[in-house]
Amino acid sequence: MDLRKDFFIFIFISTLGLISGELSATNKKLEWFVGRWRSEFGGKIVWPTVPTMTYGEELIVLEAPMAKSTNVQFLNFSARAWSHTTKDHFHDEWGFITVDPNGNATLMTAGNNGFTTYEVGEVQPNKMVLVLKDIGRISFSRDLPVDDLRRTFIRHDDNYMEQLLEMRTATHPKQGYLEHTRIIYTKQKEL
Template sequence: MINRFSVYFWSSTIVIFILMFTSSSAKIAPKKCKDTDMNCAVWVAANSSDCDNVELVSGHCLRTCGACGEEIDPKYDVRLLPPKLKSIAWMVGRWRSEFGGKAFFPTIPKFTYGEQVDITIADNTDDMKTPLLNYTAFAWDINMPDGDPTEIHSENGYIAVDYDKEQEKEYVSLNTAMSNGFMTIEEGESGPNQVKFRLQRIGRISFSHDSAVRIMFREWTLLDENRLEARLLMTTTITRRLMEHTAVIYKKIYP
């Protein structure tokens, strides 16, 4: 004879068994802690308190908000950017392409290369009249054995931002010193997750060869939260028309 107590007993037993089985054999893998929106750096730089108060930011920007269980190196923490640099927060990071760089130009053989770019917050930038980001780039020959990259080009420099009140436009400047003995001053307008620099001045050390470059554009475009595209276009005394020289898509490896 089955009574209410029997039904309750067996129902409870089944529920307990199901719970035990579920907890022991059906574990859910933890979600990888990452950003899921390409605007995270700019959002968080503009107002870091949004990490706690705005659901859109807290839900999509775990890594930029520092919610992944590890502290972000202050050099890469966009929450520490001074006001003038907040609009270009999307640049900050360590970007790398193992073998995706491509170089092509009529005067040189086509080749593929690897490159790493570091864009960081300069030390004591809050105390500077013109706040700066540090910029370094290192390109290597991918045909060499692993662990022994041979440098083919490197650059070091600074990035600054200025707002023209009369034109109501924001300008970004990049000045570089290159391993081939050249120095450049480049400027361009800043857009959402993109900047296009145009060469303003080029100089060289006295014992370097003359520069054939007449016009140069450098374009950086954030494709998504993990990828940055860089293109370099030039006109020289030989080609006399604007042509693409290098193109590479980096993956963000830190933070």
């Protein structure tokens, strides 16, 4: 029994218990995005400096209570990725996402890979494209500095959603983006 893991799961589930049950008017634009999405091996990592590999990931987006101090409802956002072949843990992202009255989404994440991101973009029916506005990283990270990032979510139907992550680092490419990851999730029935 791993008490730290059990405690973490307890805290996470307890937090989920605070769910208000209803999306704010602006966050209703993300209704298609809310839920538990999972892919056992449907992800692919591609980058010039790393071997191409497949991965699995679980993405959970859930309603959160309204922040009374700001009168803004953020949705809880979490992603956990693992190697398909070795089942080794890749990384976690935890954060929050919300939509403003103009239909612009903001996603803020912190990851156990030493990065924090602030991304903004437009929400359309069944599609959201976010671009990096700011990034923070721990000083001893071994990864190449990420200079730019674009994250696209596309819901194909009630059961399938795709995420495409494109980026630019200090060395690749000189301009524009290169595809880094692509994954197709299946919506899970239970949370």
